[in-house]
Amino acid sequence: MTATNRRRVLLAKPRGYCAGVDRAVVTVEKALEQYGAPIYVRKQIVHNTHVVRTLEERGAIFVEETDEVPEGAIVVFSAHGVSPMVHEEAERRQLKTIDATCPLVTKVHKEAKRFAKEDRDIILIGHTGHEEVEGTSGEAPEHIQVVESPDEVDKVNVRNPDNVSWLSQTTLSVDETNQTVDALRQKFPNLLDPPSDDICYATSNRQDAVKEMAPECDLVIVVGSDNSSNSVRLVEVALDGGASAAHLIDNASLMEEAWLEGVTTVGVTSGASVPDILVQDLLRQLAEHGFDTVQEIETAEERLTFSLPKELRKDLRAEEPAGS
Numbered sequence: 150m151t152a153t154n155r156r157r158v159l160l161a162k163p164r165g166y167c168a169g170v171d172r173a174v175v176t177v178e179k180a181l182e183q184y185g186a187p188i189y190v191r192k193q194i195v196h197n198t199h200v201v202r203t204l205e206e207r208g209a210i211f212v213e214e215t216d217e218v219p220e221g222a223i224v225v226f227s228a229h230g231v232s233p234m235v236h237e238e239a240e241r242r243q244l245k246t247i248d249a250t251c252p253l254v255t256k257v258h259k260e261a262k263r264f265a266k267e268d269r270d271i272i273l274i275g276h277t278g279h280e281e282v283e284g285t286s287g288e289a290p291e292h293i294q295v296v297e298s299p300d301e302v303d304k305v306n307v308r309n310p311d312n313v314s315w316l317s318q319t320t321l322s323v324d325e326t327n328q329t330v331d332a333l334r335q336k337f338p339n340l341l342d343p344p345s346d347d348i349c350y351a352t353s354n355r356q357d358a359v360k361e362m363a364p365e366c367d368l369v370i371v372v373g374s375d376n377s378s379n380s381v382r383l384v385e386v387a388l389d390g391g392a393s394a395a396h397l398i399d400n401a402s403l404m405e406e407a408w409l410e411g412v413t414t415v416g417v418t419s420g421a422s423v424p425d426i427l428v429q430d431l432l433r434q435l436a437e438h439g440f441d442t443v444q445e446i447e448t449a450e451e452r453l454t455f456s457l458p459k460e461l462r463k464d465l466r467a468e469e470p471a472g473s
């Protein structure tokens with residue numbers, strides 16, 4: 150048997166769309182159907198170039214801030230969440246808002262509000278400048294400080310070391326976040342944990358699947374956009390887990406043939422904002438290079454779904470024929 154014959158793909162499961170992304174994308178699609186184009190969307194609805202372009206073709210207009218939305222128009226807030234200031238600004242401009250913030254991000258916002266009400270200093274582990282971190286910080290700007298990694302714990306200053314709690318962005322590396330929490334706890338032994346994990350099920354499940362397959366992989370390819378936090382983390386997890394190389398690509402056309410030289414096993418996965426059609430494109434391309442055996446590595450079964458935002462559900466219900 151030649152090396153080419155032994156070429157295979159390990160395909161991570163779960164991968165791709167999570168419940169929060171699915172809900173956000175369907176929200177924009179349903180809003181376009183219900184109210185007609187254009188529908189404005191603040192920021193990328195999810196961090197994926199393909200998804201954004203497809204929705205743009207259907208009449209969505211993506212803006213950075215609500216002041217770019219004409220008064221009275223409809224604006225959808227992305228899955229990453231927004232700060233209360235953004236809601237206030239939208240109200241001032243009399244925009245009709247549909248909030249597609251993932252319920253698991255909303256959960257973190259609520260924890261921030263509760264800790265702030267208890268007048269605690271809150272350490273938010275996350276990436277400065279990421280939309281989710283800006284949204285969560287905006288819930289309690291006087292109480293929250295952002296820490297990116299264990300190395301930054303030294304510089305944290307609080308009012309009362311016995312009254313500190315931590316929260317995190319939902320899409321971080323589980324292992325690195327644990328290290329940051331350990332460093333925080335060394336500094337603040339009475340550190341209070343959030344009531345449940347902030348890193349969401351989808352992030353940790355996708356990381357677990359990559360950890361499982363990485364030791365067997367000469368190369369891991371993660372399909373995802375480079376502004377997608379959870380996708381970038383999957384590359385890091387693959388390398389930490391023992392893969393010889395790992396790359397993030399937006400779509401199959403960006404795969405470089407040179408990566409496949411001397412490679413027998415390629416691991417494939419995708420970030421939580423990636424439609425599976427992009428993974429199937431990559432598998433086709435890999436098959437053309439002799440990687441035509443695909444073995445799924447399943448580490449968890451996901452069944453979670455979220456209902457659409459209530460403001461949209463209300464209008465959809467009103468349109469239903471009587472008695473339906």
Ligand code: SF4
Pocket residue numbers: 167168169170228251252253254319320349350351352379421
């Ligand atoms: S990655 Fe997690 S928090 Fe983010 S949208 Fe998906 S389910 Fe929600």
